[in-house]
Amino acid sequence: MHLLPFLSLCLSPLISMAAPNISSAPSSSASPSATCAPAAPASDSHLASPSFLRFLSTQFPSTSKLANPYTYISGIVFASTNHAEAAGFVHNTTVPACESIKYREALYKTAVLYGAPRMINSLLACGPTTGEAKKTRRNPRESVEELERRGVELFNSTYGETAKVTRERLSTIHPDFDYMMMTLVYGPIYGFDDVLGEMETSFAMIAALIGADAPLQTSWHVAGAMRHGATKEEVDAVLRIAEYTKKRVNGEKVPGFEEDL
Numbered sequence: 256m257h258l259l260p261f262l263s264l265c266l267s268p269l270i271s272m273a274a275p276n277i278s279s280a281p282s283s284s285a286s287p288s289a290t291c292a293p294a295a296p297a298s299d300s301h302l303a304s305p306s307f308l309r310f311l312s313t314q315f316p317s318t319s320k321l322a323n324p325y326t327y328i329s330g331i332v333f334a335s336t337n338h339a340e341a342a343g344f345v346h347n348t349t350v351p352a353c354e355s356i357k358y359r360e361a362l363y364k365t366a367v368l369y370g371a372p373r374m375i376n377s378l379l380a381c382g383p384t385t386g387e388a389k390k391t392r393r394n395p396r397e398s399v400e401e402l403e404r405r406g407v408e409l410f411n412s413t414y415g416e417t418a419k420v421t422r423e424r425l426s427t428i429h430p431d432f433d434y435m436m437m438t439l440v441y442g443p444i445y446g447f448d449d450v451l452g453e454m455e456t457s458f459a460m461i462a463a464l465i466g467a468d469a470p471l472q473t474s475w476h477v478a479g480a481m482r483h484g485a486t487k488e489e490v491d492a493v494l495r496i497a498e499y500t501k502k503r504v505n506g507e508k509v510p511g512f513e514e515d516l
């Protein structure tokens with residue numbers, strides 16, 4: 256809720272200029288060829304419209320002590336479903352400059368789940384980093400041993416009592432998979448928590464996995480978010496925000512949201 260003031264402060268004139276003009280859409284009385292044409296997909300500025308983002312912001316419990324994560328949750332779903340411009344609109348219209356790095360970090364951290372090209376296109380649509388967000392965060396000289404240690408530690412706390420069996424099982428899919436996960440991904444990417452903490456990282460992963468249609472892995476990280484201290488209400492809200500964003504992308508009705516056209 257406390258982010259709402261930013262919504263009005265940061266509303267870019269670009270958004271209203273780019274808003275689709277419904278009255279110019281082909282009507283049923285148009286020429287035969289127009290009648291047979293498939294419906295034009297919603298533009299990205301419409302997908303990430305101010306009223307839809309405001310609606311998403313109300314989905315997170317106001318009783319939660321956490322910062323409302325709706326911006327990066329919806330941004331990741333747009334990025335992972337290949338709607339880079341929509342991810343850029345979320346950033347430009349709802350994220351205050353001082354939180355730009357948090358939004359970028361959420362997309363960066365989860366790129367391994369939905370694909371680097373989609374992350375790159377989405378962050379390009381946010382424009383270049385400025386100010387504090389330009390500062391390098393990770394230490395590129397950290398030792399492999401330290402990365403592996405931190406990776407295993409985070410994997411353990413995410414998977415709890417299922418960590419050992421999950422690691423063993425995933426080692427059977429490729430002999431170097433464990434190295435990839437612990438040393439290259441969990442250690443340096445997920446395990447860096449100066450910008451996004453463990454619980455927020457789990458929220459971001461849930462959004463990426465919903466966007467990427469991976470229900471099995473989503474369930475793993477729903478459990479992980481709870482192990483990192485999230486309440487059921489908070490996790491349910493994250494799932495809802497991600498699912499609603501995906502419905503929006505798919506042109507499906509979003510429960511409780513009145514169309515803003």
Ligand SMILES: *[C@@H]1O[C@H](CO)[C@@H](O)[C@H](O)[C@H]1NC(C)=O
Pocket residue numbers: 276278279
């Ligand atoms: C919307 O489209 C209609 C019909 O093409 C046009 O008359 C009108 O000027 C347009 N409005 C805007 C704001 O572009």
Ligand SMILES: *[C@@H]1O[C@H](CO)[C@@H](O)[C@H](O)[C@H]1NC(C)=O
Pocket residue numbers: 269340341343344347380381382383
């Ligand atoms: C977001 O703002 C940046 C300027 O900071 C601009 O380059 C970019 O095109 C904008 N993105 C969208 C989707 O409007």
Ligand SMILES: *[C@@H]1O[C@H](CO)[C@@H](O)[C@H](O)[C@H]1NC(C)=O
Pocket residue numbers: 404407408411418419
């Ligand atoms: C991770 O958990 C395994 C058991 O599943 C344990 O042997 C190992 O010491 C733990 N490592 C860290 C860094 O927490």
